[in-house]
Amino acid sequence: MPDYPAPDMKDVELVDVMKALADPVRLHIVRVLADGEPRSKTLDNWDVDVTKSTMAHHFRTLREAGLTLTLIDGRRHEIQLRRAELDAKFPGLIAAVTAESD
Amino acid sequence: MPDYPAPDMKDVELVDVMKALADPVRLHIVRVLADGEPRSKTLDNWDVDVTKSTMAHHFRTLREAGLTLTLIDGRRHEIQLRRAELDAKFPGLIAAVTAESD
DNA sequence: GCAATAGTTCGATGATTGTCGAACTATTGC
């Protein structure tokens, strides 16, 4: 019920967003989340080759940087990109990093 | 005359661009260079509080990540953002990170 | 040639980070 704390968007700095995106696993997560829909944190969802604890670390990093929210429902956690807020604060950024390039 | 080697844009990966931008000094440099015009590497140009050798490290990092070119003219070096190439490969990215946010 | 200038490279240092396994917490279903 009490979801994990995420920073106020007004306190989110671009350089910290960039740091959060400067890792292949996290960049992949954000791309999957690009549509703004929440997704379960279950490993199967992500098609990455790291352990649960490593994923927990990346989820936390994204949340603390201001990129995502964690929604808790019982023992199920969902992660969601703060798409609208990010678009308002950093216009075009999410679109640019989630566009597929050749 | 022989400028420093920079990667082919086709070999530039987004995650490496993000890593290059995930530092306050380098992000600042890129913002200054946003217009695509070359600028001398002279310390005075950058209004940052680091030494010459640290700046040389950041200039090299940006170049090797594919973000900039170094133009050499005698003992004068200029650095230039590869604006058009970056815009073609990662549309909207440079605009997003160089926009000033409130 | 020589002093000054512009910038790079080298080696060291401390801080941060990505990764893992193991232990832990909390929830569900029986």
Next chain:
DNA sequence: GCAATAGTTCGACAATCATCGAACTATTGC
């Protein structure tokens, strides 16, 4: 209550990185 499930936290480890000063390279102007 208890076993199973979903996920986090902790401690450790290796790798990377930002920073600096000192030494170095190359060019200019006299």
